[in-house]
Amino acid sequence: MEFETVIGLEVHAELSTQSKIYCTCSTAFGASENTHICPVCTGMPGVLPALNKSVVEYCVKAGLALNCKINQYSRQDRKHYFYPDLPKAFQTSQYDLPLCYDGYLDIDVPEGDPLDGKAQKSTYRKRFGITRIHIEEDAGKLLHGAGSTRIDYNRCGVPLIEIVTEPDFRTAGEVHAFLTMLRSILIYAGVSNCRMEEGSMRCDVNLSLRPGPDAPFGTRTETKNIASMSATVRAIEYERKRQKKVLEKGGVITQDTMRWDDERGLNYAMRSKEDAHDYFYFPEPDIMPIEVDDEWLGRIKASLPELPNARRERYMADYGLPAYDAGFLTGERALAEYFDDAVAAGAPPKSASNWLMSDFARLTNEHSLTWDALPLSPEDLAKCIALVESGKISRTSGSKILDAVFSGDTRTPDELVAALGLAQVSDEGAIRAMCEEVVANNPKPVADFKAGKEKALTSLVGQVMKASKGKANPALVNKLLRELLA
DSSP states (O other): OOOOOEEEEEEEEOOOBOOOOOOOBBTTTTTTTTTTTTTTTTTTOOOOOOHHHHHHHHHHHHHHHHOOOSSEEEEEEEOOOOOOOTTTTTEEEOOSSSSSEEEEEEEESSSSSSTSOOOOOOEEEEEEEEEEEEEEEEEEEEEEEETEEEEEEETTOOOEEEEOSOOOOSSHHHHHHHHHHHHHHHHTTTSSOOOOGSSSHHHHHEEEEEESSSSSOOEEEEEEEOHHHHHHHHHHHHHHHHHHHHHHOOOOOEEEEEETTTTTTTEEEEEOOOOGGGOOOOOTSSOOEEEOOOHHHHHHHHHHOOOOHHHHHHHHHHHHHOHHHHHTTTHHHHHHHHHHHHHHHHOOHHHHHIIIIIHHHHHHHHTTGGGGGGGHHHHHHHHHHHHHHTSOOOOOOHHHHHHHTTTTOOOOHHHHHHTTTEEEEEEEHHHHHHHHHHHOOOHHHHHHHTTOTTHHHHHHHHHHHHHTOOOBBBHHHHHHHHHHOO
16 A cells, blocks of 8 residues: 655754853863853753843844744743753743744755765755744753763753754655755854754654545654764655554554664654643743844844855856756855855866866865865865866876875975976877877777777877876877878
């Protein structure tokens, strides 16, 4: 029996503020256990929280970037539940008056498996609704091991936004595309660094099955705190198949909260899934309501940078880049800014795109570098491209320059050309002599070419390049060989 999968997301993103949501403790990641805490963020009796204004601004900024309406009057609420890493036994969040609501994100979703590694997939455009975005505080962290459990409260009070979507997703691929674009937008807007490996962005997946698109929604499960894009895809596929097996056997899905174990490739139930009424929300009495007046809202709007979709359209319109190139370049803000700087330094846009998608993508992966930590300046990339396109060095030599720089060589492209002997030979007389010798010594490919086998020329070009130790200008070699074989 076929079922339609229905998925909704709850995405938590830690905000890039220097201090916590209600106190001045640091939000820095990686400190020793329980060193970034105070009586406020650990919920000691008698303390009074003070809302960090930047948290409101970041949340509103995220809402505007995601096409949300803004509640100019909102408040905070207490969400009650007991868990060891929540020292107050309630979380300060927002219930019925979130800061942002009724937004959406338009995504070009690639067809097929998002984890198969294949590029240039066909896409379809789909709009995914965003129900709300609200602010809340993070909880601490339980550390299990050696037969005991410790609690690190450093994360308590770190400011979060929770982005709740409509149940608009039908495949793991749609979820992957949405999370990829969402992460990009939040980074562009400066709202969050979205480092999933540090827990700065975490995803909860609500999933149910129904017998058809017109049937009522089925009972959903919630898989909590998934820590990577790929793990989210795997968790969705596992839970979809699990629910399908249960329903096909006549079983009943229970509304459970699940934990995904990515190493074992399975999930397991932690507890029954709660509904909103289970938390006993009530307005937070110690924090004044939040009022975002027109002037403040206007300043936040003005601070928004050019976002990925707008930048992508600009690259296609202004530079004539293909959609795939534009999508790749705008995936990370640091990459897009590097590309813009290279073009400003004189690099042809398509050439810069090609280098970034090939050599740079390979080298950043090999050296575990991020796009904001590239060892070659945009100006030097433009210089490398100019050296190749002027015929002074070959494209292969250009790659050798990049390999050297990414391996720690601090010399300029011009210095590396001289030091590594990469200068391309464009002396027509010298190259013609090599071509004549290759033609004389390779009668079979010569005959094949003259018989109409165009590919035979490739063999002859390769022989000339070998004779020149890779320094001959390939375009000139090709031209002279054709003249000799005409």
